[in-house]
Amino acid sequence: MSEAAAPNSARLAVLLPFAAVTLIWGSTWIVITGQLGTVPPTWSVTYRFLIAGIAMLAWAAITRQPLRLDTRGVGFAVLMGLFQFVLNFNFVYRAEGHVTSGLVAVVFALLLVPNAILARIFLGQRLGRQLIVGSLIAMAGVALLFLHEIRRDPAASGEVYLGIGLTMLGVLSASIANVMQAGETAKAYPMATMLGWAMLLGAAMDGAFAWITTGPPVLDTRPSYIAGVLYLGILGSAVSFPLYFSVLRKIGPAKAAYSSVIIPVLAMLLSTLFEGYRWSWLAAGGALLAGAGLVLALRARRPNR
Template sequence: MSNRWRRRSARYKRGPDHWLIRLPLPAPRRFPPDTRAPAPLTLASPRVLIPFVIISLIWGSTWIVIRDQLSVVPASWSVTYRFLIAGSAMFALAAWQARRSGEGVLLDWRALVFTIALGLMQFCLNFNFVYQSEHYITSGIVAVIFALLIVPNTMLSRAFLGTVITRRFLAGASIAVVGIGLLLAHEARAISGDASAVTTGVTLTLIAVLCASIANVMMASQIARAQPLFALLAWSMLWGTIFNAAFAFATVGPPVVDWRAGYLGGVAYLGIMGSVVCFPLYLSIIRNVGAGPAAWSGVVVPMVAMALSTLLEGYDWSGLAIAGTVLALAGLIVALRPAGQASD
């Protein structure tokens, strides 16, 4: 007897008159609905880790490009050109998002006031202080100091957003900060200049870190989360461009352009790759895991910059640089470990 016939005959039985009587089919099994909440996202989640890797690689390359931007063009005008390009492209993306989702590009007045403050902190003060600092200290030192962004981001997120800080995260951050200190000690050896110039450069960089941290926490706030991502960034970049242009005109005079292909290509790369591609990804990371974990990209970026410098400029790795890189990566690994593998 075939399996098919057995399955069919199992649904019948013989009655008293030798007639086959069809048996009722068994009721289908019902499973209770899954009411478990989805697991919270972490830096190790693919949805977060992939953008994290992308922005770390791109922003690691921008430090080399920024160095060439410090030419005959004043830094404030270079920043203006960068965000003029980025803001224009971001408005195009905002219009595309509006057509797909039905949300408008225009924001209400509260959101517009918010974007003015965000544009001032993130796309004007932050970048102007970074560009200006590289007149006094090397880009390597600026990049390494910026890795300390994880500290104010974590503290401000805790103070203003009530973000929970786990022991695992603190342990990883502490290890990474020690590694950053070793990297900073290595880069400090390259300083050639008087103490006042070094102090000025470090001070400008620390102010830039604070401005970036305030902007990061603003992007993690409820009012920022309620806005369409591209529209929020587009308006912020618009205000940042206006602030940059006003500051540049007031401090260094009319616009200056370097028509070298290297300079123009660098502005385009920083505007499109370093801003239009990276900032939406970075904002999505902040929305998913918070400003503190997002700042781990600042720990990875200097190491990417040093790796690229090794390939392109013959960067010399010392024992301090190697030890600092290992410790910084170890701190990142500790922070990325699933909660089940480390006590919170």
């Protein structure tokens, strides 16, 4: 298999936003746990993307991007909102009600698998040998992290399997949205405008579902909850998603999904600082393998079609 010239993924224009997104999303898992309890999960998701959507459209207006979408654009925004900002996040928030945030983050690292498969089917993007080897090394690391998290949870029962199942549904939903963002339809519209409307339409769907299933809006007025919603809405969404999708368009869904491989490692590091998380040899070995796989994969060149 012949290989093309130097990979875009090894350039600073990709590495810097990739690192920023990974750092921010590595912190959101802990913040999400603070959103559970008084407020039903779907209402928390609604508030998050209402704030994010307003912030995105405000940025579009400040940068003088057109705010209107045509009929095709609205349809695309509805689908993007459904898969990325409704199904994905509702599954993840509910999963954290059944298992630890660390386990959810580890399972979400599997995003690179459906991303690679769907990108091959719908975008015709092939995987080079170096990317495949990097993926296998990273997945070995994910397997060790998964085993470590399962051993940490003494109640390996139906609750655990339900949490894992919900996370897997979130992974599939996110992967569909990832591949949509790499397609030609998404590239035909300004990113801030498209994401802003997708977030607001997603928030509307979230709110409708929340009202039907749990009743009128519920708000936790504690400063920690409000700060968490703002952090997740602005940094965790309005800042991170444009950065992530811009990287995804440059290097493809398979490589972009490697952020999800490193995120659980960062989540564990933050948990060590703030929650007294204790590492094991399994977790340390998994983190090292995940990092090695990431470096190898991001240095891989894109194969010729």
